Amino acid sequence: MSATESSSGSKEFLLSIHELPRRSGEYRDYRLHRTLNRPFGLDMIAIPANEEIDLTLTATSVDEGILIRGRVRSKAVGECARCLAPVEMDIDQGFDELYEYESKAAALSDEDVETDEILMVTEESVDLAIPVRDAVILALPVNPLCEEDCPGLCSICGTPWRELDGEHGHEERDPRWKALESLSERLKEQ
Template structure:
């Protein structure tokens, strides 16, 4: 469940459900929460991250031949089929929609240096890659020599 390679519930991962099912006139109302551990990588620095997601679920499963069943399109409401309800699509959709599209290891993650690919969090504030235009290199050398002689 999720965006594989970005953030998802790992394959074989458990999803814990705490649900209440209530019989109502038009069918069965399922409400409660779903909880799962998710894994992925930071969208800025590509570091592995592990997080948790908890979502609220409320879904009506309509009885066959009920007014709700007859007056709604097939994809508008879930249906009870052979006295069974299928929770998987509802839980999957709720969890996937709760996952961030661009997960971050920290809210203020600075990402990677575009020159060397190092993580800004590890490089420090004085890290830089100063490049001089080759047309100005001789002038830079001239002033560097003057500054060194004065000292």
């Protein structure tokens, strides 16, 4: 599945947690508003560039690191998978992610655990790009529809079925009969 996304490591979704105490159980609430500099989502439907994305977050200190509970809200636009009409939908998706302290992750790397999949607390901040991207992609339909029972397009002329009457049709003849049609026309002329 192809996804247009903000790359991890960008400063677009960095959350500073320097004011969060390191004692287990301590927490802080955050609200972030970001304007995207490029589309964020799937090929058929995505949050467009220059659209606002709102994050409501709770960061909690735990023994292993920082637990981030968040909610992503925004608007996505795209095309109906059946008739190509414009589609717009609201996104409201939650996520939970554990960001580990570097010392804890170093101990894990000694135990043959893949550490490149571990989210890390770095220099008093956490990069929310990966969990935000995952939450957005989970909220988006792979095949967005303008209406649940969208009839799609006429396969011959490409006109949306909802704009056509019930009598719409195309006379198609098998090309193998073309020679007989010309013979039939010649016989009618005689």
